[in-house]
Amino acid sequence: MEVVPSTALSYPGSALAYVDDEHFAYIMGNGLRFADATTGKTKTFLWADPRGISAFDCSFKGRSVVVAVKSHPPVIKSYAWPSLELKHTLIGGADLDYDMVVVSRSGERVVSVSTSKNPRLVVWSLPGAGPSDGNAPGSPPTIPDPSGASGVGIMLAEIPVTLSECTAVSINPGDSNMICACGPEGIFFYKLSKVQGAWKLSVTSGDASDLEVPKSEDDESEATSSEEEDEEAEEEEEARRQDELSQTRGHFMACTWAKDNKVYGGNADGTIGCFNAETGELLDQFSFSREMMQMTASISDNEGPVEARIVGMFNTKTDLIVTTSRRLVYWIKLPKFNRIDHYASCYGIADGTPPSRISACACSPTYERFVVGTLDGTIHSDKLTPSEYNSTKPGIMPMTAEFHSGWVLCATTVATAANATEDLMATGGSDGTLRFWFSDSGKFACLRHYKMELEEMAGPSEDLTSVPVTMLATQPGHPVVAVGLASGQLSIVYVHAEEVQGSSKFVMSVLPLALLPLYAQPVTHLEFHPTKPWLAVGSADEGLLYVVDCSPTASFKVSERSNMKARH
Numbered sequence: 001m002e003v004v005p006s007t008a009l010s011y012p013g014s015a016l017a018y019v020d021d022e023h024f025a026y027i028m029g030n031g032l033r034f035a036d037a038t039t040g041k042t043k044t045f046l047w048a049d050p051r052g053i054s055a056f057d058c059s060f061k062g063r064s065v066v067v068a069v070k071s072h073p074p075v076i077k078s079y080a081w082p083s084l085e086l087k088h089t090l091i092g093g094a095d096l097d098y099d100m101v102v103v104s105r106s107g108e109r110v111v112s113v114s115t116s117k118n119p120r121l122v123v124w125s126l127p128g129a130g131p132s133d134g135n136a137p138g139s140p141p142t143i144p145d146p147s148g149a150s151g152v153g154i155m156l157a158e159i160p161v162t163l164s165e166c167t168a169v170s171i172n173p174g175d176s177n178m179i180c181a182c183g184p185e186g187i188f189f190y191k192l193s194k195v196q197g198a199w200k201l202s203v204t205s206g207d208a209s210d211l212e213v214p215k216s217e218d219d220e221s222e223a224t225s226s227e228e229e230d231e232e233a234e235e236e237e238e239a240r241r242q243d244e245l246s247q248t249r250g251h252f253m254a255c256t257w258a259k260d261n262k263v264y265g266g267n268a269d270g271t272i273g274c275f276n277a278e279t280g281e282l283l284d285q286f287s288f289s290r291e292m293m294q295m296t297a298s299i300s301d302n303e304g305p306v307e308a309r310i311v312g313m314f315n316t317k318t319d320l321i322v323t324t325s326r327r328l329v330y331w332i333k334l335p336k337f338n339r340i341d342h343y344a345s346c347y348g349i350a351d352g353t354p355p356s357r358i359s360a361c362a363c364s365p366t367y368e369r370f371v372v373g374t375l376d377g378t379i380h381s382d383k384l385t386p387s388e389y390n391s392t393k394p395g396i397m398p399m400t401a402e403f404h405s406g407w408v409l410c411a412t413t414v415a416t417a418a419n420a421t422e423d424l425m426a427t428g429g430s431d432g433t434l435r436f437w438f439s440d441s442g443k444f445a446c447l448r449h450y451k452m453e454l455e456e457m458a459g460p461s462e463d464l465t466s467v468p469v470t471m472l473a474t475q476p477g478h479p480v481v482a483v484g485l486a487s488g489q490l491s492i493v494y495v496h497a498e499e500v501q502g503s504s505k506f507v508m509s510v511l512p513l514a515l516l517p518l519y520a521q522p523v524t525h526l527e528f529h530p531t532k533p534w535l536a537v538g539s540a541d542e543g544l545l546y547v548v549d550c551s552p553t554a555s556f557k558v559s560e561r562s563n564m565k566a567r568h
Contacts, residue, residue: 049071065080066078075091076090078110159203180263272322311323358374360373416506433449450466471484480493487522546558
């Protein structure tokens with residue numbers, strides 16, 4: 001018997017990529033999940049290797065999916081889409097895992113970057129997947145030699161990199177010989193060319209020294225107070241500050257290509273530079289100034305200033321779409337590159353709280369839609385060109401799907417009290433949420449978020465940390481679920497189904513029944529008695545077993561305790 005997954009209940013905030021106009025993909029566990037861009041429903045999965053995937057990319061024109069496998073040694077595999085038939089295997093290019101892997105627009109080239117142990121950037125050719133490497137860009141492709149289409153990728157060239165971390169890599173869609181890579185050390189432009197019959201890579205660094213640094217709100221007050229300080233201390237402080245500014249100015253988070261070998265690169269300060277990839281020269285720049293941030297401050301929800309930290313960019317020829325970490329996406333008009341035309345925000349998380357941070361974004365191949373993922377486990381999708389928008393009010397990116405934002409640690413089935421509803425499946429995650437899903441459709445039903453105040457925090461109630469849900473059990477014949485927490489507490493909840501008037505639909509909710517502090521260590525075992533309302537609770541770390549009476553008249557009394565360690 002083969003077990004085939006039908007859906008997924010977790011999104012860890014990892015990279016997103018469109019594989020065609022209707023489906024996007026992201027790494028889930030040790031595989032890739034492909035989902036519908038409109039509904040969020042699972043189309044299929046790719047299990048490339050039991051050890052997992054470190055990076056991936058998709059080529060729409062080449063109809064391929066490229067994944068970097070965490071094998072020993074690591075390899076890159078290229079699959080046809082949508083059949084997911086293995087076409088090529090690329091061996092070498094990394095001693096440990098690949099940090100990044102990208103495929104060219106036509107699918108004939110792959111670029112990999114590894115920054116751990118012998119850091120290097122490698123360019124590969126996939127025989128039979130695109131234009132022959134002997135042809136200049138734009139010339140007619142030759143028919144590949146059948147002996148070359150053996151399924152083994154060809155390493156064309158490699159070059160050492162100075163990046164301690166690779167935050168983005170991009171191949172010029174108009175010329176696959178031009179590559180851009182960036183990270184904390186700057187933005188770099190690589191050119192692949194033939195020298196005396198052999199492929200060689202050359203590199204040019206982008207000149208970010210003239211990029212503006214946005215002023216902070218405290219600059220003015222700091223300048224006033226510094227007049228009263230010792231001159232030597234003031235000079236030391238200024239030198240330290242300039243060093244910090246220089247580091248953030250050169251710390252690039254994202255890059256995207258434009259016409260005429262130009263590249264837009266966004267840094268950690270929220271400043272975007274337009275560079276000449278041939279020379280590294282800074283041609284133009286755009287900064288999210290304090291005034292522009294005030295325009296969007298109304299949606300910060302008292303979470304502090306709206307950050308301009310860039311997590312992704314893509315160029316649609318008419319607009320530069322910039323995704324920032326604080327759930328905001330901006331449209332900057334091109335070619336003027338001097339003003340924000342429109343912006344949108346993520347809303348729609350189930351418990352009413354908007355997601356806190358965007359972690360990834362992707363654009364559909366025909367520039368019709370885009371998708372963003374958040375660290376809260378939500379995925380949002382919207383049209384790339386809004387039909388109507390107001391420059392002073394944010395557009396709303398609808399939520400395509402909501403998942404656990406971390407590992408799913410436990411699961412159980414639940415029979416609902418209402419006969420007209422589907423049965424439910426409950427899952428507990430490392431993100432501190434207990435989520436219920438309809439078993440037949442896989443749709444989200446309701447959730448409960450477990451949080452606790454940290455001991456060192458004596459402040460406001462919002463200073464809470466999520467408590468992972470470690471174990472679940474369902475009382476037979478009842479919509480009652482026992483929830484074991486990493487804090488050592490036992491939560492017991494009731495799943496309530498309320499019929500919507502004038503409809504056959506039901507609204508599900510979670511009602512808390514009890515919260516019992518049983519252990520100082522995580523709850524690791526839960527089991528209901530098959531015929532009686534008794535619940536056995538255990539913690540492997542403490543070796544204690546409790547029995548809780550869950551009958552209506554017992555008020556969840558802990559009726560028995562046994563020290564399992566003492567018996568050994």
